[in-house]
Amino acid sequence: MEAGLSVLIGLFFAVSVYLLMSRQIVRIMLGIAILGNAVNLLIFTAGRLTREVPPVIPEGALTPLEQTANPLPQALILTAIVISFSFFAFLLVLAFRSYQELGTDDANEMRVAEPAGEPAPPQGY
Template sequence: MEAGFAVLIGFIFAASIYLMLSRQLIRILLGISILGNAVNLLIFTAGRLEREVPPVIPDSSLVPVGATANPLPQALILTAIVISFSFFAFLLVLAFRTYQELGTDDANEMRVAEPKGEARPPMGY
């Protein structure tokens, strides 16, 4: 089962890198979001995939009796999901504001685009 997940994670990483190499800002943001999901799946798979075996230690022993799922990667993934969602929301607002200001979502056109807003005087003393 881990081999299937490894192939799936490879495809997800490839798709995210393909999207991040695009020139459109929305595709780049979606690639970053998919990359975060691929990393979460990689961490989850590295924590061992065991079905129906909770990581509970019986009172009579000091260590788990058999192979169990590791709870640490699951806790790390829960934290990473919250952080990646807030990061994606920040980048989405930043991209929207950039589109409003420059009038384009193409990364190459952003280099030469001039802001649409009012010209502000330079800050000086």
């Protein structure tokens, strides 16, 4: 199962890098979301995928008797999901407002687009 998830993680990273190199803001945002999911899966896979044994130490023992899944990566992933969702929501609002102001979602056109009634930026830096 870990080999299959490793292939899936590699595919997620490849797709996210491809989308991040795009010029459209919507594709860039989708690339950021997929990249976050790839990192979460990577952390989850690194923590091992043992489902049969709960990570509980029996009474009187100092360590678990069998090999168990590490609960720390699962807690980190839950925190990362909340943070990445709030980051994505912020980027979504930022992209929507920039589209409203500039009238384009192309990143190259956003560099030269100006809101109506605004003077041109100074040239010659």
